[in-house]
Amino acid sequence: MTEGQPRGRRKVQTVSVRAIVLTGFGINCDNETQSALKRAGAAAERIHLNDIIDDVSRLDAYHIFAVPGGFSFGDDIASGKILANRLRYKLGDALRKWIDDGKLMIAICNGFQVLVKMGILPLFDGEFARVTTLTHNDSGRFENRWVHLKTDPATRCVWLKGVEGLPLPVRHGEGKFVPQDDAVLRRLQADGQVVLRYVKPDGSPAAGVFPWNPNGAIDDIAGVCDPEGRILGLMPHPEAFVDRTNHPTWTRSALPDEGAGLQLFRNAVEYARTNLV
Amino acid sequence: MPHRIEVGMKTGLHDPAGDATRQRLAEDLGIRVDDVHVLDVYTINARLDDEELERVRAELFTDPIIHDSTANASLATGYDYVIEVGFRPGVTDNVGKSAAEGVADTLGRSLAPGEAVYKSTLYAIKGDVSAQDCERIARDALANELIERWVVKSRDDMKALDGKSLLDLPLVTQQSRPEVHRVDLEIPDDQLVQLSRDKMFALELHEMKAIQAYYRDPAVRAARTRAGLSAEPTDIELEILAQTWSEHCKHKIFNALIEYTDETGETRVIDSLFKTYVKAATDDVAQRVDWLVSVFHDNAGLIRFDDDHHFALKCETHNSPSALDPYGGAITGIVGVNRDILGAGMGCRCILNTDVFCFASPWFDGEVPPRLFHPRRVLRGVHRGVKDGGNQSGIPNVNGAIVFHERFLGKPLVFCGTGGIIPCTVTGKPSHEKGARPGDLIVMCGGRIGKDGIHGATFSSEELHEGSPATAVQIGDPITQKKMADFLLEARDLGLYTCITDNGAGGLSSSVGEMARTPGGADIHLEKAPLKYAGLAPWEIFLSEAQERMTVSVPPDKLEAFLALSRRRAVESTVLGEFNPSGKLQCFYNGELIGSLDMAFLHDGVPKMTLQAVWQAPARAPEVVVRDSDVVADLKAVLAMPNVCSKESFVRMYDHEVLAQSVLKQFQGPLHDGPGDAGVIRPVPGSDRGIAISCGICPKYSELDTYWMMACAADEAVRNLIAAGAELGLIAGLDNFCWPDPVQSEKTPDGAYKLAQLVRCCEALYDACTAYDIPLISGKDSMKNDYKIGEHKISIPPTVLFTAAAIIRDVTRVVSMDVKKPGDAVYVLGETRNELGGSEYLAMKGQRGGQVPTVDFERARKLYGALSSAIRSGLVASCHDCSDGGLGAALAESAFGGSLGLHVDLAGLGLDSNTAALFSESQSRFVATVEPAQTAAFESLFTGLPVRRIGEVRADGMFRVTGRDGLDASVPVDELRTAWKSPMQW
Incomplete structure (x- = not known):
C-alpha cells in the first residue's frame, strides 16, 4: 500500500469520474488535493508533468484537472511563472482542447498563479491572455492564516454551487490579485467571474483591510473563474479544510465533521458525473 | 557578450521588497533613506539573437501587469546610488538555475554547455547617503561577503555604464589540475x-x-x-x-572514558555517556513499551505509528554554518535534516518540521566581535532560511521556539527537526530494514558536486576561529531536493534500490563509507561524479558537502529502470562504483587507485578518549528577596520578555498547514493568537490517530545546575504534550546536546567542569526518561560551541533541546490552551514553590540567584496520568502548560487566548509572596479550565495530588488577581495581549 491513503471510512461510490492531479517540480499540495478528490468520490491520480507531456492523449480519460499548490520551481522569477511557461509551451494545445471539451479545472494557490500567468484565467472571449496577475502581498511576506470568504451569490461556477461562504487557510507570499486595468476589473465583476472575495468575520467586505484581506488583493478578490464557470482559480486552500479538526477553533465551536472545503470537490464530481462521464 | 535583463515594479505600484529594505536599513543600521527600489537582474550568458532576447524578456521575465523591464539598458531612475549584489563564483544560484530552465522552454532549445543564467539584485537608493554609507549598507544588510559580491555606483557612474553588467560573471575559473598528493606523517x-x-x-x-x-x-x-x-x-x-x-x-566525547569526580570528591569511571545514560535509558524503557522499531543506528529513529505505518523523527543542529551565513546555514540545516528522514529505513516521506533557535537578544547594543553578526541579523537570516527551506519543500512547520541568552552571541543554535512516515512494508519487505549487497552499484542522486561545504564535518568539530573556512558554507536548493525526494519515493515503491542514505556531513565519504559496512567494502570512481565546475581535486569530490544528494545502492538488474525513472523525473543520477566484500574502501581517479583504507581501521580505529570531569556544586545561590510591588506592571513586563512574548510574526511566515493534516496549530483561540503547547497532526487521512510534537529547552538554568536544566527541559517537553492530551507510555524523545568544548586544555581551562556539567545533564536525562517511560529514539551532539578570536572567547551556555513526540490515539479528544466559556472553573495543577532562580521575573528585574526549579518525577508522573485521564474523558475545557513567566504568564495567555476574563485568587497556593506565586517557574504545572458541571468528576481523578481551584472564567474581559496582604489588581485582558504581542512585531 501507499502511505496516506484513506482507510476504508467512505466507500468510493463510483470510479467513473476521474481526476488528474498534477505533480512534479516543486508542487507540494498534490497528496491532499488527491485525497480531497477521492473523498468527494473521484478516482484521483497524481501524475507527473513529464508523464503528461510524454503522452498528452492520456488526458482524454479524465474529467477534472487539478493544479495544486506548492512552490513550482521555487517561485523563482515570480510565483508560478516558470511552470506556467512550461505548460504554455508543452501543454498549451492539450489544455486548450481540455477547456473546449467542457471539462473541469481547479487551480489552487501556486496553481492559480500558474493559470493566471499562462493566461488561462480569466479566459475572456475564450482566449488565453495575460490580463491579470498575482503578485507580492502588500505585507511583503509569506503568511499562513485563515480567512473568511464569501461567494458571489449569483455565481455560475460549478465548483461553488451552494457554497455561500467559508473559512479557509491562505498560505502564500504572492497572492495579491491585480487586474491589468479598470476595464479588466469591471469586466470580471460584470460577467460574474469574481467568485470569491475576502470578507470580515461578520460577512461584510474586507475592503482591503489586513488581515481580513490578507494580501491587498484588488476588490478583495480571492478567486476567479472562467466565463463558463468550469475553471476555478483561488488563493485559499479548500483541500486543507476537509475535516473539522483542520479548523483553527474546532476545539471551541460545534462544526460538522466534514470541513467546508470538501464541498467544492463534491460539486465538481457531481457535475462531472452528470455532464462529462 | 552576456545579456542583462532588469525587472522592477511599474512606477506608481507598491514595491513591497523596496519598502521592506528601507525599513530594515532604518531598524538595523539606523540609516534612513527616502526610497529604495528593488530590481531583479538576470544575466544571461548565452547566445541569443535580438528576437530571442526580446521573447525571454517579455514572456519569461516580465509580468506585463506589474513590471517594467529592459534588456541591455538601465531601468532604474531617480536614485542617488545603486548597489548590485550577486553571488560569488560557485555559490548555488537557485533562481539562476530555474531561470535557465525557463529560458530553454521559451526558446524551445536547451542551453549549450557553459551557457547559464545568473541572478543578482539591484537596489536603487534615493536619499542623503554617501558612497561609504552604501558600502556599509551592502556589507551589513544586503550582502554576506562570504557568498556574495557587490558594487556601489553613483548615478553618474551608471550613465557611463549604459546598461552593461556591473558585476563580472560569477564563473569558477580555477584551472588547477586535479592532483593527488602524498602526505608525510613521519614528522615530530x-x-x-x-x-x-x-x-x-x-x-x-x-x-x-x-x-x-x-x-x-x-x-x-x-x-x-x-x-x-x-x-x-x-x-x-x-x-x-x-x-x-x-x-x-x-561522537568521541559521548563515547569517551570519563573519570568523573562528584561534589563529595568521589571518583568513578563512566565508560561512554552514550551507553551509560542515553542508550541505557532507552533499553530500560524498551521493556515497557512495544512500539520501538529502529533506534540509534539509522539516519533517524523509527517507531510504530499504527498497524500500517512507522513514524520517523530526527533533529539536527546547524550552528557553525549559521554563524557564518545565517540564511545559507539555516536553509541547509532544514533541508539537511529532511534528507535524514528521506534516508531513514527505505526512505520516509517528510510530514513535519520543527525549529528551535537560540540567539542573543535582538536588542543587543554592545560591540559585535570580529566575524560575528549582530543577533538581529542572525535571527532574520536564520528565520528566512528555515522558512524558505520548509515552505518550498512542502513540509509544514508544526512546533518550535526562539530562546534568547546573551552568550548565544558567540554561536547561535539552530535546531531543525523533521518527522516522516513510511508504510511498515515496502514491496513486501519490512521497510525499516535495508542494506547494500555486494555487487550493488553505488548511485548518487540529486545535485552536483562543488567546492561548497568542504570540511563541514571537521569545521563543526572546532570552535569558530579566524581561519574558519568560507567553503564550509552552502546554500540549500529545496526544489532540486523536492524533485529528488519525489523520485526516490517512487523508486522505493517500485523496489529499485536496496539501501539509501543521505549525503550530509562528510559527503560521499560518509555515505559510501557507512553503506559499505554491510557488504564489507566499496570501490568508487571519482572522475564519474557530476561536478558543478571543473577543477576539484579527487579528495574534494569525495568530501564535498554539496547539498541535495542521496546515495543509494542499486542492484544491477534494477539499474536501467532506476536510471530511466530518474531521467523522467528530471533528476540526475550517476553510477559511481560498486559495493563489494573486499574489506576496503578504495577510491579511484581515472582508473588509478588513489586511496585504500581498511574498513575496520576506518570505522573502529579511532582511539577512545579518556577525559576528566570534576563537579563542583554551584555555590549556594544567593537568596533573592522579592517584594510584592505593582502586580499588573510586573505581569505586563514579564509577558514582554523576549523568552515569553509572542513569536507570531515569525511563525506565521511558516507554512504550518501544507499536507492538510493539522489538528492543533501554533496559535489557538478565537483570534488565533494564543500560544499552543504542542503541535498535533493527523497524518493518515480518514484515521483519527495522530502525532503530537513539542519541545523543551532551558539554557537559563545551566549556570545554576545542568542536572535541573536537563530535568526541566525534559519535563517541559512532556508537559506540553500532556497539556494537549497525550499520555505517558506513548511518548518518544530526542536529545540534542549543544555544549561548549568540555575537553580540558589550554584554550579550555574549565573543561573538566564543563564535562562534569555534561555528566550531570546525562544523569538527569536518564532519570527523566526512565521515570516518564520515554525511549530516546535518536539524538545528536554538537560539542564545540565556542567562539575564540584573539583573547575574545564566548562559550554558549550548555543547552539541550528535548524534542518529544506522542502517538495520540484519538485526535478528536485533544485540548487547546484557550479558555472556553464564562463560568468555567480555573485550576492550577501541580505544586507552586518559591523557585524564582533563572526566572523571567528575575531577569526582568535584572537579578540573579535564587532557587533553580526542581522536578519530582514520581509525583509529576502521577499528576500527568490523572490529567491524561481527565482529558481523555472529555472533562477538560482548556489546558495550558506553565513555563517561562510562571503562573502569571500561563493564566494571562489562557485568558487572552480565549478572549475572556479571568478572576483568580492566589492565597490558596500557600506561598508567602504573591510575586512568587505568580512568577515562580516551578515545573510540572498546568492551568486548566473545567465546565462547572464537570468539576466534581474532574477533581475526583486528582485525589491526593496537588490540584487547586483558584478562580473562574468571566465574561467581563478583565484579568483580576487577588491574594495575600490584600492584593486586588485588575487589568483588561486586551492590555495583557498587547503587552505580549507587541515586542516582536517583525
Whole structure:
C-alpha cells in the first residue's frame, strides 16, 4: 500500500469520474488535493508533468484537472511563472482542447498563479491572455492564516454551487490579485467571474483591510473563474479544510465533521458525473 | 557578450521588497533613506539573437501587469546610488538555475554547455547617503561577503555604464589540475598537531599518532605496495579518516572514558555517556513499551505509528554554518535534516518540521566581535532560511521556539527537526530494514558536486576561529531536493534500490563509507561524479558537502529502470562504483587507485578518549528577596520578555498547514493568537490517530545546575504534550546536546567542569526518561560551541533541546490552551514553590540567584496520568502548560487566548509572596479550565495530588488577581495581549 491513503471510512461510490492531479517540480499540495478528490468520490491520480507531456492523449480519460499548490520551481522569477511557461509551451494545445471539451479545472494557490500567468484565467472571449496577475502581498511576506470568504451569490461556477461562504487557510507570499486595468476589473465583476472575495468575520467586505484581506488583493478578490464557470482559480486552500479538526477553533465551536472545503470537490464530481462521464 | 535583463515594479505600484529594505536599513543600521527600489537582474550568458532576447524578456521575465523591464539598458531612475549584489563564483544560484530552465522552454532549445543564467539584485537608493554609507549598507544588510559580491555606483557612474553588467560573471575559473598528493606523517608530534590544524582535520595528537601507526604497520605497508600505493598516506585517505573520525561523525566525547569526580570528591569511571545514560535509558524503557522499531543506528529513529505505518523523527543542529551565513546555514540545516528522514529505513516521506533557535537578544547594543553578526541579523537570516527551506519543500512547520541568552552571541543554535512516515512494508519487505549487497552499484542522486561545504564535518568539530573556512558554507536548493525526494519515493515503491542514505556531513565519504559496512567494502570512481565546475581535486569530490544528494545502492538488474525513472523525473543520477566484500574502501581517479583504507581501521580505529570531569556544586545561590510591588506592571513586563512574548510574526511566515493534516496549530483561540503547547497532526487521512510534537529547552538554568536544566527541559517537553492530551507510555524523545568544548586544555581551562556539567545533564536525562517511560529514539551532539578570536572567547551556555513526540490515539479528544466559556472553573495543577532562580521575573528585574526549579518525577508522573485521564474523558475545557513567566504568564495567555476574563485568587497556593506565586517557574504545572458541571468528576481523578481551584472564567474581559496582604489588581485582558504581542512585531 501507499502511505496516506484513506482507510476504508467512505466507500468510493463510483470510479467513473476521474481526476488528474498534477505533480512534479516543486508542487507540494498534490497528496491532499488527491485525497480531497477521492473523498468527494473521484478516482484521483497524481501524475507527473513529464508523464503528461510524454503522452498528452492520456488526458482524454479524465474529467477534472487539478493544479495544486506548492512552490513550482521555487517561485523563482515570480510565483508560478516558470511552470506556467512550461505548460504554455508543452501543454498549451492539450489544455486548450481540455477547456473546449467542457471539462473541469481547479487551480489552487501556486496553481492559480500558474493559470493566471499562462493566461488561462480569466479566459475572456475564450482566449488565453495575460490580463491579470498575482503578485507580492502588500505585507511583503509569506503568511499562513485563515480567512473568511464569501461567494458571489449569483455565481455560475460549478465548483461553488451552494457554497455561500467559508473559512479557509491562505498560505502564500504572492497572492495579491491585480487586474491589468479598470476595464479588466469591471469586466470580471460584470460577467460574474469574481467568485470569491475576502470578507470580515461578520460577512461584510474586507475592503482591503489586513488581515481580513490578507494580501491587498484588488476588490478583495480571492478567486476567479472562467466565463463558463468550469475553471476555478483561488488563493485559499479548500483541500486543507476537509475535516473539522483542520479548523483553527474546532476545539471551541460545534462544526460538522466534514470541513467546508470538501464541498467544492463534491460539486465538481457531481457535475462531472452528470455532464462529462 | 552576456545579456542583462532588469525587472522592477511599474512606477506608481507598491514595491513591497523596496519598502521592506528601507525599513530594515532604518531598524538595523539606523540609516534612513527616502526610497529604495528593488530590481531583479538576470544575466544571461548565452547566445541569443535580438528576437530571442526580446521573447525571454517579455514572456519569461516580465509580468506585463506589474513590471517594467529592459534588456541591455538601465531601468532604474531617480536614485542617488545603486548597489548590485550577486553571488560569488560557485555559490548555488537557485533562481539562476530555474531561470535557465525557463529560458530553454521559451526558446524551445536547451542551453549549450557553459551557457547559464545568473541572478543578482539591484537596489536603487534615493536619499542623503554617501558612497561609504552604501558600502556599509551592502556589507551589513544586503550582502554576506562570504557568498556574495557587490558594487556601489553613483548615478553618474551608471550613465557611463549604459546598461552593461556591473558585476563580472560569477564563473569558477580555477584551472588547477586535479592532483593527488602524498602526505608525510613521519614528522615530530608538534608538526602532526600543526598538520591537523593546517589541513582542518580537527584531529588530536593521539589520533594523528594512531594514523601514523597504521601506516607504519608492516601488513598495511605490504598491502599498499601490492596495490601500487605509496607508503605515505594520500591526501584523500587522510581526509576520509579526518571526516570519519570527526567529533561530528564519531561522537568521541559521548563515547569517551570519563573519570568523573562528584561534589563529595568521589571518583568513578563512566565508560561512554552514550551507553551509560542515553542508550541505557532507552533499553530500560524498551521493556515497557512495544512500539520501538529502529533506534540509534539509522539516519533517524523509527517507531510504530499504527498497524500500517512507522513514524520517523530526527533533529539536527546547524550552528557553525549559521554563524557564518545565517540564511545559507539555516536553509541547509532544514533541508539537511529532511534528507535524514528521506534516508531513514527505505526512505520516509517528510510530514513535519520543527525549529528551535537560540540567539542573543535582538536588542543587543554592545560591540559585535570580529566575524560575528549582530543577533538581529542572525535571527532574520536564520528565520528566512528555515522558512524558505520548509515552505518550498512542502513540509509544514508544526512546533518550535526562539530562546534568547546573551552568550548565544558567540554561536547561535539552530535546531531543525523533521518527522516522516513510511508504510511498515515496502514491496513486501519490512521497510525499516535495508542494506547494500555486494555487487550493488553505488548511485548518487540529486545535485552536483562543488567546492561548497568542504570540511563541514571537521569545521563543526572546532570552535569558530579566524581561519574558519568560507567553503564550509552552502546554500540549500529545496526544489532540486523536492524533485529528488519525489523520485526516490517512487523508486522505493517500485523496489529499485536496496539501501539509501543521505549525503550530509562528510559527503560521499560518509555515505559510501557507512553503506559499505554491510557488504564489507566499496570501490568508487571519482572522475564519474557530476561536478558543478571543473577543477576539484579527487579528495574534494569525495568530501564535498554539496547539498541535495542521496546515495543509494542499486542492484544491477534494477539499474536501467532506476536510471530511466530518474531521467523522467528530471533528476540526475550517476553510477559511481560498486559495493563489494573486499574489506576496503578504495577510491579511484581515472582508473588509478588513489586511496585504500581498511574498513575496520576506518570505522573502529579511532582511539577512545579518556577525559576528566570534576563537579563542583554551584555555590549556594544567593537568596533573592522579592517584594510584592505593582502586580499588573510586573505581569505586563514579564509577558514582554523576549523568552515569553509572542513569536507570531515569525511563525506565521511558516507554512504550518501544507499536507492538510493539522489538528492543533501554533496559535489557538478565537483570534488565533494564543500560544499552543504542542503541535498535533493527523497524518493518515480518514484515521483519527495522530502525532503530537513539542519541545523543551532551558539554557537559563545551566549556570545554576545542568542536572535541573536537563530535568526541566525534559519535563517541559512532556508537559506540553500532556497539556494537549497525550499520555505517558506513548511518548518518544530526542536529545540534542549543544555544549561548549568540555575537553580540558589550554584554550579550555574549565573543561573538566564543563564535562562534569555534561555528566550531570546525562544523569538527569536518564532519570527523566526512565521515570516518564520515554525511549530516546535518536539524538545528536554538537560539542564545540565556542567562539575564540584573539583573547575574545564566548562559550554558549550548555543547552539541550528535548524534542518529544506522542502517538495520540484519538485526535478528536485533544485540548487547546484557550479558555472556553464564562463560568468555567480555573485550576492550577501541580505544586507552586518559591523557585524564582533563572526566572523571567528575575531577569526582568535584572537579578540573579535564587532557587533553580526542581522536578519530582514520581509525583509529576502521577499528576500527568490523572490529567491524561481527565482529558481523555472529555472533562477538560482548556489546558495550558506553565513555563517561562510562571503562573502569571500561563493564566494571562489562557485568558487572552480565549478572549475572556479571568478572576483568580492566589492565597490558596500557600506561598508567602504573591510575586512568587505568580512568577515562580516551578515545573510540572498546568492551568486548566473545567465546565462547572464537570468539576466534581474532574477533581475526583486528582485525589491526593496537588490540584487547586483558584478562580473562574468571566465574561467581563478583565484579568483580576487577588491574594495575600490584600492584593486586588485588575487589568483588561486586551492590555495583557498587547503587552505580549507587541515586542516582536517583525
